[in-house]
Amino acid sequence: MRPTLRQLEYIVAVADTGQVGLAATRLNVSQPSLSAQLSEVESDLGTQLFQRGRAGAKITPVGEEVVRRARLILHEIQDLRVAARGGGIFQGRLRLGVLPSIGPYLLPGVARRLHREHPRFRLIVREESTRDLDEGLRSGRLDMIISTPEDHPGARRAHLFTEKLWVAVALDHPEFSTLTRVPLSALKGQTLLTLGAGHRLSHIVAGLAARAGGRVSDEYEGTSLDAIRLMAATGAGLAILPSIYAATELRRGTDVHLIALDEADAMRDLALVQPQLPAPRPGSDVLAEILQSEANRLLTI
Template sequence: MDLDLRKLRYFVAVAEEFHFGRAAERLHIAQPVLSRQIRSLEDDLGAEVFDRGRRGTLLTPAGEQLLEDAVPLLASAQALVGRVKSAAQGTQSLTIGFMPGITLTPAMVAFTAHHPGVDVRLLRTSWDDQVAVLLDGRADIGIVRLPIDRQGLKLRPLFREPRVVMVPMGHRLADRTSVAVKELAAEHLLQDPNAVPEWRDVALELQDGRRLAVPVIHQVEEKLELVAAGAGICVLPLSTATFYTRPDVIALRVDDIGPNEVALAWAAARRSRLVHDFAQAAADTLARPHTEEQQPSTHY
């Protein structure tokens, strides 16, 4: 059976809107046409993907699985079309994913000096999608922050840098130049505890089983807004904290926390010479002596 990508796009629209009428408007098609296409997709799959009950349009377990797989598949198909069109037009392009706080300019200058005709594009990523954009083809190569799931990827280490804890102005520790992890044991961490194992091992809210729910956060700006409002603390790489300067949030060195490691990553299946050449340019220009001994300023 061959999956129809158009039907998948229709399905994703309904799944995101949770409403056939709104999805039809978004897709600029009639609602009966959309309903028939979804029924056809369900026939193709041999499974119902929506529960059309009194509670509205909800995903079935099969639909949840389809949504998880369909989004990267559609992104990969779109990236493929873009690469084929570029090749047909006799042009080359390279899309580079990058995490907040990482400056790509030196690597881009070095790369474009040897490849002046290549269309270099940048794609800002987050902790949630820095790997996905590589596997689905939206980015050809990425500068990622570890740890990540390395399956299907090739990695090349670049550097490591200190991490700092972000606290609001007026916090009990705000006048300090550095803190120890144990002094953060009573704080609420606005991120996955596994991302900061040193805090996880001493956190009172985890030991007492009273950890508050953390809202879904996709951007650094959102984390810092919550920190400034007194909702909790977060731990960031030094360069990220420095990039997102604001007067109501303070960065403190944490003496006994491990550094963040930065690396190049790309899909193992890719054989592009441009990917190899950019990786070399990045290694030559970005792998500077960035060590955990560097000291952050107290205030940002």
């Protein structure tokens, strides 16, 4: 049957590295052999998958779809082998994409528990924006993601937890430094700091600003929650932060005053998202439970 599974591995490796030579090194084969196999696959399929030249191997539009399907086939084969051994995902590896506003705070405790309870499990984590997570899930580059469910229509989603939003202000802020809760109306005329436009959090903050009569800063877009917290500490504006991050800051001591935002829909939902296959990957329900348990622990503030 052609293309063979090994040939599918070849084309996925070339797509991942963008270089035939790098793909050959990764797969421990010679570059001439890999090039010959690529040519054979393209001949069998009757289409060009990559434009190869000195700059590397650039995937063609048809190649993108072939690679996407190749990833799904290889994942199914991996699942078949894992299912035969028993134990679901915990007998192999999982490429998990996660929002940078969640990963560094939620996953350390999760990783410790996974290592303790499932020592054969290999978790590979990629922190990416909402848009990149969606692309990774659709292309097969990622097996599952932790993200905001509304941004991934058509995928299988398991609700994990809901985060309220907090306001971070400079310790000497004249209006907010003594408050314990902030009504939405108090954001009127204020400059709000948030992540860049590729993140769902930025859209939530923009909606809150529009309703309150505030403005989202266009002078500074953070790439991390730490970055926007530091900007708030200098008095550059009010940082809007999700609960798990705020709870982490409160536990370790912080350079800002953190105040709960008193607004019913000032929140975001997080879900474990995977491709819409006939059935969820075996063991994904256990992973979801572990993520929920750690989130509940962190959110107790």
